[in-house]
Amino acid sequence: MNQETLLVGLAGVLAAAAPIIFAVMGETLSERAGVINLSMNGTILLTAMSGFAVAYSTDSLLLGFLAGMLIGALVALIVAFASITLKQSQVAVGFVLALTCRDLAYFLGNPFMGVAGPRLQAFPIPGLRDVPFLGPLFFRQELITYVSFLAIFLAWLWIYRTRPGLMLQGIGEKPAAAYIRGANVNLLRYVYTVIGGALIGLAGPAYSLGVRAGWMGTISGLDGIGWIALSITIFGGWNPARAAFGAYLFALLQWLGLVLQPVLTQVPSQVLQVAPFPLMILTLLLVNIGNAEWVERTLAAMPEGARKFFAKLLRTMRTSPPAALGVTFERD
């Protein structure tokens, strides 16, 4: 493989990660506020279908993306209403929505199966496109990929470098304290869940109008992405930068699977298709193992040098969720 094909491949990895980035950033915001939006897998499918359908019918890519965001926000609004106002189990509601949205996508998307529609074209940035190495890697992408870079940066900036972002951390960690500081906890949870939903809703069209243009129903291979994105959110420790790293790592592994397929002909195709899932389980295991009790005990029994090394390793990998994640807030 020469340098040029490698660069093209890696640029493709950045593009393929874009939809996952949106989904993970959206989920991160929502969970930071304390609401688990478990509907993500269905939302991505539904918005992929509807984004494509709208863009196809109106011939406007922008409207397609807006439709995706709108639907993502609406689904999130249902999650928020059910969990914040009706105080239902977020897991039950989100899960039911995940199934319902998926079925709706397959059903309503039937007329658009396999039709050729509009899609994003590459949008090289003049000047930057010709920078050696960085140009082909970063600056010959589709518009939506640039937006995904921006989303990571903005989400990170918002959470860690602004006052409202500090409040966001507060309502996810210690809602009672945030409430005393004057925050309208439940309203803010609504806002962040809906904004997060809109971001998740961007993931669908980013597939159907971008990296995997078109709508192919059950064989579009998008079923399952939402669950992967949820795992990446956990892997990312609700930190946009680390979550982005996880998304790119995942896209890279998927690409490697594709590249390796012709080489490893004796391996059944299902193995490479399924590889991301055990890998994700393994990653979840690695980021969570530091929280396990027996690990602490084992560490304590280790000799000094080894203990320091492993303790540091575990601390680097470990992530822990916002303390009030999934807990309803009632002032009393």
Added chain:
Amino acid sequence: MRSRLSTLFDALLPVLATLAALAVGAVMLLFLKVNPIEAYAALLNGAFGSFNSFAETLVKATPLLLVALGICISFRGDVINIGGEGQMIVGAILATWVGLTFTDYPGWLITTVALLAGFLGGAVWGGIPGILKAYFNVNEILSTVMMNAIAVQLMNFLLRGPMIDPAQADVASKIPQTARLLDIFQLPRLAPTRLHMGALIAVGLAVLVYILLWRTTLGYRIRAVGQNPHASRYAGIKVPRYMVMALLLSGAFAGLAGAIQVYGVNYRMITDGSASGFTGSAGFNGIVAALFGQLHPIWSIPASILFGALLVGANSMQRIVQVPSALITVLNGLVVVFVVSSEIWRRRRQRRRLAAAPEEEPSPKPDQTEVQKKEEAQP
């Protein structure tokens, strides 16, 4: 008097919630320009209209009930098992393999062994996320979903490769299915309908699960861990072990559901390449049925029949009044949302009532309350 009335109200709450959900569904039907009365009549008629259609409802309810029984165990242990689909698939694979490999033995023996193999396969597929949760803190919702994806690809690989029906291996279409089981291995039918022994097995197991949860130490500990893992730990219960048990048993029942689907309905394992191609989404709908049955094994029986009826009735409703089948999924979802919310509302009411009259509080084992209080006293 007042308390008896409110007990009655509590018992009727799921029914009221279902009616409310159907009312919302009626509004949606009106939007689709369909007469809701006509549509619901078609649904009822399709599900209960004749002896045959009722039998069909029970056939659909059987896997739902089996999965729901497992869900009762795991959710009571506060372990969320979303891996019913994968557990059904793995159970079915093992059971089918038994039936296709050992053809020289008596029918009753192989059928029994095969169903046990299904139970075991599901237990393994549920036990892995259980171990991951209990000893490695891996979120079981995510790991069970991923195990589903792995099971689907395993099924696709086996049914297109090593286990493919020899009759399909040579033709171009290559439908992913196994060979048909010998007649002597199939579960006997109960009537001149498609209803099979599996339905009776499921009902019998519902009683067993009830006994397991409320009359054995294992069940008591699973529920204790689910209600308060910290208190349970101080009471000397090995919490991780019972978390694993909850998920393992839950998976086992789903695995059995898969095996019974093969031995009672299809007589072979067949798919369209997706999980629901084999399971008919019973692994997911079983969760819904269990939630509807308030996570009680006995109440899960009518709940499963209700959702089986919705599935069967939906088909005829779709045929007769031409509504999209997706509407049924939405209806299903509405029913769950309404029922779950009514349940939470009921619990809050109950808590308020208890707060007013604390002496009514049902006391768990004394040593446990003791520990609980100590726990709460600590800062």
